[in-house]
Amino acid sequence: MKTGIATTTMASLPQTIILFLLLLGAFAQARDPFACDSKDVKTSSLPFCKVSMPIPNRVTDLLGRLTMQEKVRLLVNNAAAVPRLGIKGYEWWSEALHGVSNVGPGTKFGGAFPGATSFPQVITTAASFNATLWEAIGRVVSDEARAMYNGGAAGLTYWSPNVNIFRDPRWGRGQETPGEDPVLAGTYAASYVKGLQGNNGDRLKVAACCKHFTAYDLDNWNGVDRFHFNAKVSKQDIEDTFDVPFKMCVQDGNVASVMCSYNQVNGVPTCADPNLLKRTIRGQWNLNGYIVSDCDSVGVFYNTQHYTSTPEEAAADAIKAGLDLDCGPFLAQYTENAVTRGLLKEADVNSALANTLTVQMRLGMFDGEPSAQPFGNLGPKDVCTPAHQELALEAARQGIVLLNNRGPSLPLSHLRHRTVAVIGPNSNATVTMIGNYAGVACAYTSPLQGIGNYAKTIHQMGCEDVACNDDKLFSGAINAARQADATVLVMGLDQSIEAEFRDRTGLLLPGRQQELVSKVAMAAKGPTILVLMSGGPIDVSFAKNDPRIGAILWAGYPGQAGGAAIADVLYGTTNPEGKLPMTWYPQEYVSNLPMTDMAMRSSPNRNYPGRTYKFYKGPVVYPFGHGLSYTNFVHTIASAPKVVTVPLDGHRHSGNATISGKAIKVNHVRCNKLSVGLQVDVKNTGSKDGTHTMLVFSKPPAGHWAPQKQLVAFAKVHVPARSQRRVGINIHVCKFLSVVDRSGVRRIPTGVHNLHIGGIKHSLSLQPATLGVIKS
Template identity: 80%
Template sequence: MASATISLSPFVIFLLLLVGIVSWHSCEAREPFACDPKDARTTGLPFCRDSLAVADRVKDLIGRLTLQEKIRLLVNNAAAVPRLGIKGYEWWSEALHGVSNVGPGTKFGGAFPGATSFPQVITTAASFNASLWEAIGRVVSDEARAMYNGGAAGLTYWSPNVNIFRDPRWGRGQETPGEDPVVAGRYAASYVRGLQGNAGHRLKVAACCKHFTAYDLDNWNGVDRFHFNAKVSKQDIEDTFDVPFKMCVKEGKVASVMCSYNQVNGVPTCADPNLLRKTIRGVWHLDGYIVSDCDSVGVYYDTQHYTSTPEEAAADAIKAGLDLDCGPFLALHTEAALKRGLLKEIDVNGALANTLNVQMRLGMFDGEPSKQPFGNLGPKDVCTPAHQELALEAARQGIVLLKNRGPSLPLSPRRHRTIAVIGPNSNVTDTMIGNYAGVACGYITPMQGIGRYARTIHQQGCTNVACTDDKLFSAAVGAARNADATVLVVGLDQSIEAEFRDRTGLLLPGRQQDLVSKVAAASRGPTILVLMSGGPIDVSFAQNDPRIGGILWAGYPGQAGGAAIADVLFGTFNPEGKLPMTWYPQDYLSNLPMTSMDMRSSRSRGYPGRTYRFYKGPVVYPFGHGLSYTKFVHTVASAPTMVAIPLAGRHAHGNTTISGKAIRVTHAKCGRISLGVDLDVKNVGSKDGSHTLLVFSKPPAGHWAPHKQLVAFEKVHVPVKAQRRVRIDIHVCKFLSVVDRSGIRRIPMGEHSLHIGDTKHSISLQAATLGVIKS
């Protein structure tokens, strides 16, 4: 019964497409950014010859620029160079979960009134579906290229956000793929591949993984991100915070990394050569540019007082490896830094080489955009029915069924003909798309979605999520008494959690809990609670209330969120989402400052630890929790019980080091060590469905090892009574290794236990040499 597209009729969609096509063909194609074949000044110059290697073209262009021209290219609103036929360019565009107008590089209007708005990242992450993440990236980059061709957007997108959702109060946790480093890293690589395309060195658009590193506090208890010094151990940097960025660069081949506002161990990230030049570019081999978070260089001079003069701040940034400043600081102070001898022109050239490299790979120096790859994309390729269908599918896959007592779900259109739809988020539009969103193609609210299945009685219950009074409660209670079932849609929005707005607690805001309990007590039929939020909510009261039959978490489900919620409520879609973050009880926050960065627990300090990997206390719902309308069982069909770890070079002859019986990853022949596990998944329930296999490893006991860690995940669709075999390949060095207190990644020898739901399998890792020296 649910429509495959947003709430626009096919005829209206046809008209919109027709208008877009007519407007596209009635206007001039975008003029070339540079190297216009009609410009005699640049015809034949080497930097305009796309037959030459990019490095040679970049070198030629840099050699033709004056110092002042170079400096004006170091900032996001890069100036034009008219004498060389180069136009000005705005680097700052955003595409977190759809083309956004948050950055000045993108404008909606005219032939581009909106773009497909996918679910917020935390919701999409709950699908645990890497192919979906890449598919979304492909659609977003199609729409981004189309808007660029139409003069409405840039080609450099400062997305995705792959920071770890370390603390449940973080207002920007909604932008991230959750708390697990491997999930965040795989999301990063998948989404970036979708955005950037697979045309080799050429880029469809240029993505950016942000905010490097240990950035996960905005404004808490008087501490803001501009003043915060994150004190992080080498162990936690290597084991947690840097993992998604490393995977983004090395596996996703991202074109950019953004450094963050905060300091890490006393050094601003955008001025730290160990982080930028040594790690991102040196160890991980970034092929692209490093950009500051907006005004970060100014922040560490003006706010953090890291340097005595602005010239020193500019010099520190460029020498550390920063290539582009989001903000005016480098344009204002770099020339003075050169005159003072704090910087050399070759340093500026190095920064420009990295940004120009990306622009060349984007085709910005290849002449007319219409004659390049992706030059045919236009308004007809934005908000297409197929794109909107993918937004709906992504929302469906990201919804998590937390509770189903009885079972109370799915609802039946035959038995539940009248639905009371209640709550401050029951008929919202913008709330569903979260932050860093653009203008959606259209919306289906929860009330509209449910209205496709049954007659609705709508009462808001609270005027907004703050829910400061009970003036609307009686009408909501009356609606529940007169309906066959009640759906309460409550939770949070950007007034509670957002950029620069961290939460103060984990409970539902205001009197929402009171509303839910009163309505549930009065409801004539089953009561279902639907939660919209980015961060976790302590809903223990609802979990324990027998009158509340079901609980769904929808995150911020995007433009088609209401349709997806209704499809799950009525069983058109079998829920398959899993929580990408732990849901803690409110008292977890007792004596737990957001400023404490340690991941591991400490009994002596009464410190509980963070995320499922290091916290062992009570939870409302654990990481990976998510129910289905059917039942799956899985068994290990085949897996090794012992794996030999071959040692590299001189280490193979006994001259290696083991700490606590753990081999350094750098001492192993990692390319040869892969662990294959075959799992049989059977659907023994009564409904077709998809099952997410979460494979955890519990390493041998050790004071620096996690309790367990996710090492692989795969999604498989299994029809009723059918069985599917799934092959899981686990890279031993990447995923069975742990990090010691010195920040060294090691592979523990001995028994590792793989956990897939209730299924366990033990594997012994042994060094493939007898002459190992312990240390």
């Protein structure tokens, strides 16, 4: 049975009105030019308006025409107009985490743009392990963003994606991230950014921003908040965990912006640290774009962290560190005085503005009429299109993870399960499904509506909300389960439990949810299926070990079409293919583990368990990468090298290149084309077609600073029932088979690396080339 994409519309408007609004494309108010309006003969002929000139020359010309008072008012997110030069005011702050969002003042829904396609929350989309999907979502989001910009409803600078590591399972913003693995997060970042920014050379469709740099993953826990937190991080953990996604975002994704975070790192606010901003992001990684503060970060490190004695010193420290734009008023208020007092040079201000103005010019904002530019034809007709909504549904399907399937109990049968009890505080969820940093969805399909497309439903909430503070509604839920052929409990969390500025206190289901699940399962006539909505992991050991609970699904926050996707998986229209992008820990894991401890590696002598699958060795509820299918896949390695020679730079000496001959510094290696190629045959031995998510891990040679294992590659392959497909994998040796020593130096361990693909293992020996045969 084919499910409908949506049945509940935005703001409960009738479908006819929605269609009418979406057809208003030709009548939507077109945006006036931001600058260089051809009708303004005084300004349109100025050199900075000449599209034929190189952008650096145009920027230099414009900077030479601005007064200091005008310059400082351009250093903030609500940049002021410069009427005498024909430049309008601009709001830099828009968001597009998983669809155009109304968080931030740059975007307004209403009129010709009542909503935008709301894709699954990032943690759910990450579970697809599908880089092609991530880029496709980025392309759709940027189409809709450009359309809204053309209609005067949005900006062109989007402070997304969030690529912080999901280090602690209690973090309220973990839902916004691509999970706990740095390579997964970095690949997501580069893919989504490419989709957003387009493939038009140095020109930008929209400007993306990777945030929040760096070691930012605590909002408000046990009296410690992000505005006061000093993250004490080793050089080793910075290099091999926290900075990896940002480096990949800049170097592989060519992102146009990076945002620095609220917290301090080792005693220095990130937005005032030249080592992080000027030397790392812009120097080592060669950012082609601008650096922006998280909102009010400069004010926070002056007013809250008391990092400087005067506000002028704070403004000067930020700009000299490499900050180009302040989300907030601080730099507009204090930068001019900082220059007057000699704390800052006007050349420093010019350098900051050159970076932001360059991005605006790459976006075409100084090229005259938007309608005459690339993407100028996009309008309301290009928002919430059927194709876009279908992609939101497909993304949700790919991100759902089948955690348990006893019996098997899933998929449900049209013939045997004609009546379904749909129970739980998230059973008829709509807004809950889109998580945070979302906008106004085009339309919703709740789980109840999705299941209703397959079977007759009996609906009972069981709890008034996810807090589930009492059992008043339990009896109705229990009675429904007694009557139905199957029972689906849709439980979990929402933004009242985990959100920005709201970290969780534990990992269990809130309130009396667990009690409801167990009592319903005990009474149910047919199979009981538990569906979980959440951003973070939940300890559902009770359900995993309960023989009356036939299957467990994790849907994350599955976006506007989440209910349709859940139903498709429940009834087998879609064969589940998602894999967990984070470890699901038992509740005991966090009982003695402060969120404030940033160390990644375990420390037995201080009873510290370590973090993420790479370093934690204790019991788990479900491991990183876990996810079942309705069929069975078997791997066979068709071809793979057993020995790979690591070519050394001929200008280096062996004493500098190695530690006791066991690990070679990456910067002493000719990395350019050094990769390992594998061919893997994937056979579907079951009776159902399926898409396999293949994860490749490497276990490096034993060493006190190496992880237990690390993700080095992943791939998707569709394999029809009882057939076989060959998958090619390339592993970049320097990027993915290296590890980081205690000094923060990335090295390639020589010796045997064990590659793990599903249940098979391949041993690969990395050996340094003999120096005598290395050519310069």
